[in-house]
Amino acid sequence: MSSRLSPLATANFRWFFIGQVVNRLGGSMAGVALAFAVLEIDDSASALGWVVAASSIPMVVFMLLGGAIADRLPRAVVLRGCNYIQGVAQSITALLVITGRAEIWHLIVLQAVAGVVFAVSYPAFLGMVPILLPAGERQSAFLLIGQATSAVSIVGPALSGVLVATAGPGWALAIDASSYLIAASLLVLVRLPPGDRSTARASVLGDVAAGWAFARKLGWVIPGASCALVFNALVSGGIFVLGPVIAHDTIGSKGWGLATSAQAVGVFVAAFFLAKAKLSRPMKAIMVAFVLWCVPMLVLGTRVELWLLAIAFFVAGAALSLLDLSWNLLVQEKVPEAMLSRIMAIDGFFSFVATPIGQIAVGPLVGAFGATGVEIGFFVVAVLVACFALTRRVLTDLRLTGAPPPELA
Template identity: 80%
Template sequence: MSSRLSPLATPAFRYFFIGQVVNRAGSSMAGVALAFAVLDIDDSASALGWVVAASSVPTVVFMLLGGAIADRLPRAIVLRGCNLVQGITQALTAGLVISGQAEIWHLVVLQAVAGTVFAVSYPAFLGMVPILLPAEERQAAFLLIGQATSALGIIGPALSGVLVATVGPGWALAVDAVTYLVAAVLLLLVRLPPGDRSSAKPSVIGDFTAGWAYARQLGWVIPAASAALVFNALVSGAINVLGPVIADDTIGSEGWGLARSAQAVGVFVAAFFLAKVVVTAPMKVIMVAFVVWCVPMLVLGTHVEVWLLSAAFVVAGAALSLLDLSWNLLVQEKVPEAMLSRIMAIDGFFSFVATPIGQVAVGPLAVAFGAGSVQLGCFALALLVGAVALTRRTITGVRLTGAPPPQLTEQV
């Protein structure tokens, strides 16, 4: 038990960890609340797709530059500023929804701001653990972050569903706004050691170009991220957009919130077993886990009941926990610290670039073919992509050996 909690003995990681737990607690409520806030204004999958896509588009557009910024500046300061802006943005959203003044275009604009900020905060967050902790503590830290935030996420979506059904979605969004601001305050206490930035280029664009060259040099980053592109598009469209629409006609907001919280149960439980797991073929594990992550589509496309959908999300959560651990361990071993955020941003760019397409496309596809058929079609596509990815040597040949990260050469 002590070994799993040992990363908390480091003060900088402890404050960072607490801030992220608080932040994720609010975010676990926001997804359900925003979905039903949109449906209260315009009861259609297309309207919800546009609002969700409004966040995804700027995330994709600015992700690559965001990674260069996060590698160039102190990451704690970057995260602090991002949390502050996101807190203000979510507070405005909550105010509009609670007052009854919210319109779809309001939510589109505010989500676009949030997506732009996320493009910087995402790679900054993913580059924090390696500079806060030594290598032997990092697996425990990754699992601790996932387990603690998922524990709160178990009740977050369910509580959000209850708030939506009683006092309305705006109050859940208001809680999320407060958690962003609390996380920003906690990051004031994080003191980071100076990283090696001797290879930094004169401009952010130069840093981005160097990051792209290094990703190509590694060989496995772009093929893996290209596969993730399809999986993220499928999940964001079929589950995040079409899922609430199907739930609204079957199990309601409370049932949907309970089912989504089950994914956090899967993450939480899986962490106990993964603490002792040694991953040697990370890309193989990641591709299989991606397919398992899509299992809830089978339930949404056939027979929707709360218990069955919840079980599917538990399995998906366990797969997601294994996926995240494998990816983080792979990047920590193969990528120098000074390049971490850029590699994470390149992966994020490819992973999310098709997400808006999935979010916007499911509405018209559901009208044309039926929501259930779209869910089953998306799962079939997930199976196909996973099978093809596992035939690629650049993916199946990647191995973890426990070696320290390579040094960044001046030529990169």
């Protein structure tokens, strides 16, 4: 097995990795900055909701198409183009906010562009590691990316908060814009031979259909993604919508911020242990990780104390690290390179569409069963779904053998 940092010795991966770290740092700053930019224009939750929805809706609608585009063209080129477009769109956003000319409809249009571009860049990004590194280096590479993402998710929002308070949200958005352009420039240094695309259909929609047919043929992609839909819906509603409501009456916003930051720490720390782990039954690990990801619900529904909730989020972060690693290793071993982004896009589609489902459903459920009842109920549902999935042999019989991915007929 490779050492933890050995993937960085490969120049192509090194430039890709540095670009992604820069990109993620800028992106982690953008959420705080955009929210305050909207509230400076229109101090209402509905305005902020429209701006956020403007990116999330096209993200879901175009995800499957994005996967087909990422498989059809060289992924490094696709990522570079997406970063340039995002950089330009965010530069316009920053300029409008800094000059005081931004209106809500400007931000809605620009965020819609960002959502469409993300639908293409997300599956392209997830298909990069298997073409940048040999199989023995990939586990370390996935964990390095996870650690970097968790680290910037702690640092970025804090930096953005300071910058928003001192210079204004427009300047934080300008840094995010520059991060996209820097990442795009670094991707120019990634030199890869074009992959075999002899099986590509005559149209992109044909490639989408082929990807869906291949996912059904594999047998485990759709059931696995369906489980992800349920768990993402539970987490988005139970933790990230209802969680702050419960925290407001118990540990306060400061306590909630401290507790949730423990999740990123959990991701970071778990990577050191997972680097030495040998995963053989990935779907079993994924289902256990899904349940552990929901542990904060158990605390929110019973005894809300800062230290206990922080431990729960730390466990959730460690579970996320295990989940991401298991899924990435499974897909890169079982899916041909020419189909990688489409399979990742199917999983992404199920995951992203779950978010509004959970966010919308949690309100009526709280009205019927109460906040603590919903949290406990959601955790029970998570356990039941995982237990049911572990009875499905199409999932539990999957093994990681280290064999090369199959050829695409």
